[in-house]
Amino acid sequence: MIRIAVLLSGRGSNFTAIDDAIRRGALDAEIVCVISNRPEAPGIETARDRQHHAHVVDHRTFSSRQAHEEEVLRILDTARPDFIVLAGYMRLLSPSFVARYPHRILNIHPSLLPSFPGVDAQAQAVAHGVKVSGCTVHFVDEHLDAGPIIAQRPVEVRDDDTAETLAARILVEEHAAYVHALGLLARSPFRVVGRRVVFGE
Numbered sequence: 001m002i003r004i005a006v007l008l009s010g011r012g013s014n015f016t017a018i019d020d021a022i023r024r025g026a027l028d029a030e031i032v033c034v035i036s037n038r039p040e041a042p043g044i045e046t047a048r049d050r051q052h053h054a055h056v057v058d059h060r061t062f063s064s065r066q067a068h069e070e071e072v073l074r075i076l077d078t079a080r081p082d083f084i085v086l087a088g089y090m091r092l093l094s095p096s097f098v099a100r101y102p103h104r105i106l107n108i109h110p111s112l113l114p115s116f117p118g119v120d121a122q123a124q125a126v127a128h129g130v131k132v133s134g135c136t137v138h139f140v141d142e143h144l145d146a147g148p149i150i151a152q153r154p155v156e157v158r159d160d161d162t163a164e165t166l167a168a169r170i171l172v173e174e175h176a177a178y179v180h181a182l183g184l185l186a187r188s189p190f191r192v193v194g195r196r197v198v199f200g201e
């Protein structure tokens with residue numbers, strides 16, 4: 001059983017998919033808190049509806065990035081998660097935040113990294129004309145969309161795809177990939193060798 005904290009900023013469909021997997025017994029985990037930096041995020045409403053410990057830490061009400069992160073860290077330290085899951089969390093974490101939880105913060109990105117980091121990854125994929133894109137679950141390091149990769153899933157890019165249609169098909173795979181990656185972390189020890197995440201003794 002792993003303890004998971006979720007950070008989100010919006011819709012929260014990845015959070016919901018993880019919570020659904022836990023509820024149906026497909027993932028041996030417990031969500032110990034959900035934190036949103038946006039009070040209006042639908043995801044935090046879902047967290048409340050589902051009786052999770054839901055916290056809004058609105059970054060606009062803090063004087064600095066550091067002050068905002070300190071409050072998020074205070075909540076996390078109390079919740080004692082094994083892993084922190086970024087699920088559409090639209091804030092960059094500072095290096096000192098990441099250093100507090102080395103190889104314990106996960107992110108999902110809607111492309112096959114290292115292709116198309118940053119915003120609008122699905123639009124970047126369509127514009128570039130790649131035939132395959134997908135999604136990546138990775139550990140967060142101090143660089144954007146760059147940490148060691150835990151799991152990836154491919155998605156075919158169709159000739160008539162728009163960023164929106166591709167994003168919708170990638171999202172389905174994101175939900176499965178996040179549950180799969182957390183399942184790996186729940187079931188087996190891992191080590192990070194160079195950039196590689198290796199599971200097993």
Ligand code: GRF
Binds near residue numbers: 110
């Ligand atoms: C997903 O596409 C994820 O890859 C990206 O932000 C989006 C979040 O969607 N990081 P949701 O809030 O989980 O529905």
